[in-house]
Amino acid sequence: MSKRKKLREYWTFLNSAARQPATVGAVLPTSRYVAEAVAAVVPSSGTPTVLELGPGTGALSGPIQRRLSEGARHLAVEIDPKMVRFLERTKPWLEVIEGDATHLRKILDAAGVDKVDAVISSIPWTLLPPEKQRELLHEAASVMSADGVFTTVTYLTTLWRPPTKAFIDALHDTFDEVMPRSTVWRNVPPARVYACRRPK
Numbered sequence: 001m002s003k004r005k006k007l008r009e010y011w012t013f014l015n016s017a018a019r020q021p022a023t024v025g026a027v028l029p030t031s032r033y034v035a036e037a038v039a040a041v042v043p044s045s046g047t048p049t050v051l052e053l054g055p056g057t058g059a060l061s062g063p064i065q066r067r068l069s070e071g072a073r074h075l076a077v078e079i080d081p082k083m084v085r086f087l088e089r090t091k092p093w094l095e096v097i098e099g100d101a102t103h104l105r106k107i108l109d110a111a112g113v114d115k116v117d118a119v120i121s122s123i124p125w126t127l128l129p130p131e132k133q134r135e136l137l138h139e140a141a142s143v144m145s146a147d148g149v150f151t152t153v154t155y156l157t158t159l160w161r162p163p164t165k166a167f168i169d170a171l172h173d174t175f176d177e178v179m180p181r182s183t184v185w186r187n188v189p190p191a192r193v194y195a196c197r198r199p200k
Contacts, residue, residue, distance in 0.1 A: 030059040030122065031187040034153060038120055039063035041151050041181070041195050047071035048117035051108075053101045053140065056083055056122055058091050064120060065093060075111060077101050104139040115145040121152040130166040137174045141199035150175065150196040157189040171196055 038060050042050055044067045055061055055076040065074055075095040078084050084098045099107045101123065108116070119140045125133055140150055158164045171178045176198035184191045 030056075030153065030191070031184070032059075032063070033186040034184045034191045034193065035060045035063040037182050037184050037193045038151055038153065039067055041149050042067045042118050042120070043072075045069060047073075049073040049075070049113055049115070050118045050120065051113075051116040051143070052076040053104075053119065053121040053136075054078060054123040055087065055094075055096075056080075058087050058094065060120055060122060061087075061091055061094055065091075073113070075108075075113065075116075077104065077107055101136050101139060104143055108143055113143075115148070116143050117145050117148050119144060119148065119150045121150070123152070125152065125154065125167045126158045126161060126163040128163065128167075130163070130170065133163075133167050134170045134174070137170055141174050144199055146198075148197070150199075151181075152194050152196075153191050154194070155189045155191055156183070159192075174200060176200055 042048070042064050047069060050064060050068065050072065052061060052064070052075070055078055058076070061074070061076065068074055073095065074093070075097060076087065077097050077099050078087065079098070079100050081098060084096055087094055087096045095111070097107055097111060101107075108114075121140065123136065128136070144150060154164055154167070168178075171194065175196035178194060178196045181193045181195045184193065
C-alpha cells in the first residue's frame with residue numbers, strides 16, 4: 001500500500017473513531033501482521049464464500065482477497081455509512097453491504113447467500129454488552145456451513161476486562177471448538193486471533 005493510501009486509511013479510521021467511539025475498538029487500524037494471521041484461515045482453493053463483519057477501512061480485506069480463487073465470493077457487512085463509501089471507493093472488488101450484523105440472515109438472503117465458509121469479524125466485541133455479543137455470535141453461527149470457521153481478534157490489553165471474559169465465554173457457548181490461533185505482538189495493541197469451528 002502506498003504512503004498516500006495508508007494516510008487516507010488512517011484518516012478515515014480516526015474520523016470514524018471520533019464520530020462513533022462506541023463502535024471502534026482499537027487505537028489504530030489493524031496491522032498487516034494481524035491481517036495475515038487472520039487471512040490464513042481462509043480457504044485458498046475451491047470457491048468459498050467469505051464474510052467480513054465490521055471491516056472498517058478494510059485492513060483485513062486485501063490479505064483475505066489474495067487467498068481467494070476465481071469464483072469465490074467476498075462480502076463485507078459494515079454499519080458505518082462513511083466506511084461503506086470508503087470501501088466502495090478503495091476496494092471495488094469487495095461486495096460491501098451496509099447493514100447491522102444483528103440481521104445477518106436477512107442481509108445474506110437478500111445477497112443470494114445461503115451459507116458462508118468463513119466469517120471474519122472485526123467487530124469491537126469488548127465495547128458490547130454480553131447480551132449483544134451473544135446475539136451477534138448466534139447470527140454469525142447461523143449462517144456458517146458445517147465445516148466453516150469463525151475468526152476474530154481480541155487485544156491482550158483487554159483480557160482482564162469483564163466484557164472480554166464474557167466474550168470468550170460466549171465463544172465457548174456458541175462453538176464446539178475455540179482455538180487461540182496466534183498472538184500477534186507486532187500490532188498496537190498486541191492482538192490475539194481466535195479460530196472457532198462447529199457451531200453448537
